[in-house]
Amino acid sequence: MSTDIHGQVVNIVFGVIDFRVDCFGVASLPVLDTMFALFIHYLYKSALGTNHVQISWLQGFFTTIVMASGGGCTVALLRGQPLGILSSNEFWIIHGLTYFLIFSNDYFYLLMQTLFSLPLVEHAFTVSDGFLRTMAMVQFGVDGVTGVLGHKKWMAQLICGMLAGCGGGLWMDAFRLSEPHWTFGTPQLLKSISTDMKITFATVVFYMCLVDDDGLLYQTFGITTHLDRIEAQAWSAIILTLGLIINTKITFWQSSFYRAQIEDTKKTN
Template sequence: MSASVMSEYLARAEQNYPVYLAAEWSPSFPVAIAMTLHALRVSYEVRKMLNCSGRLPTAQEIFALLTLSFGGGILSALMLGKPQPWLVNNGMIPTYTLVYLAVGFCPQDWVFRILRMLSPASDVFLAAVDGAIRGYGVTATGVEMVRDMEGPISESLTAMIIIGTVLGCGGGIIEDVIQFSKRSWNFRTPTLLQRPNFDIGITFSSVLFYIFSTRTWSFAAQHPGLIGAEWIDGLIELLVPHLTPETARGVCGLFCAGSLAYKAVGDHVRYNRLMSPAMPNTQKTEVVEETKKDQ
């Protein structure tokens, strides 16, 4: 494939990336396909988690599903004083609830069984879609949402990094602290403060790459009197390619999609081991807790 053909293909992909994410099933069923697949991904993962740790009352399982799905939007909107996305979008709660009811409570359990029969292909596909959505969301929605704010916060590197990262994995952070996937909730020290976290790592890396590859923020422009500001900007210029926002979002989407797809393979093996009759329940509980720390 020639360089010109490859460049043309990449240009079309960059242009169509947000179009694909916003595409709906049909005018008579105006629900985004990407949102439906994300609901299926989270529902599938919640169901697997509960299969290992124990099922909960239906309302509690749905609450856990919704919090994991919307947690990033909830926290970022609270920090910026914005309306909650799940309140603005009339279709979010019904879509995620119905998808989870299909995965968790379908007669004969056929939806979950089909996903398991197709595993690990189903795990990898849904994880890749989740990654593509996350890569676009933390950049176009997270970082750019901060830049669109009025006042000094629009130029805050701290706000861009925190909002972008939290938007991508806030649900897991809430679960890590409150443990709402258990029958009785308990506050605990966040494990992200105790050990590296895979999801936070890839999200944080994507946000940083987007900010500096698009030259959204520079030390010399924001803090001209800072010692070494120009040297730091020069180092960024040397190490990080200068990309358009559209290209940078595509790169972040590919990175998140590939990373989560790779992780899904390991999660598939771990789940099969957890569901093995040979594993004692006490050991199964310990492995589940360790697995949740990496979410």
């Protein structure tokens, strides 16, 4: 591995992704996957609010599985491949345990609320989302097209990369899975493109340009250094994660501003 900036980024990104902790000598759990599962289940219960008492355990667990793996599963179905989650016992163990902890124990949910209120903690969970989502987008979504459909299928790469990054949200939106009673409707994501989708699109295009075999990016801009796929994947993970963190901060500032305006209006009246 090179010692330049690209090699350092690769070491950091894949070192974090591959980091595991030993659990009482019984098993080792991937830290990032566990954080991502906690993040998904916490967001789902927060979205339900008091309505969480109206859903069954099976309904709730199915929804969180769609949130966590809907993008990759959609791509697999489109390309006629087995669903990746069916080959991973670890996936079901991690998500089953985290779902049980958050939905069976209000104290654990309150602990998660407290953690998310601490500075930088929410960003740590966003990193887990960003890194893992990027790997699904570029390794399975974009690079996976070549093995199934052949080389230079750039539209298929773009579609599969986008679906791998946003497919879960699309299913959630289309069937209103975050509500107690599911109904089918036109996904809001198709009416107005969210910032999350824009960040995903930019990251997919960024990666496709970096690994373009024809070198159009390098010829156009006169870039002499060519990145291999591992380096491109690491930089894509950095780009997507930074975009998600910045979007989170902007959303928080906007919410704070609107709340302040409402409070001022109440005081004036």
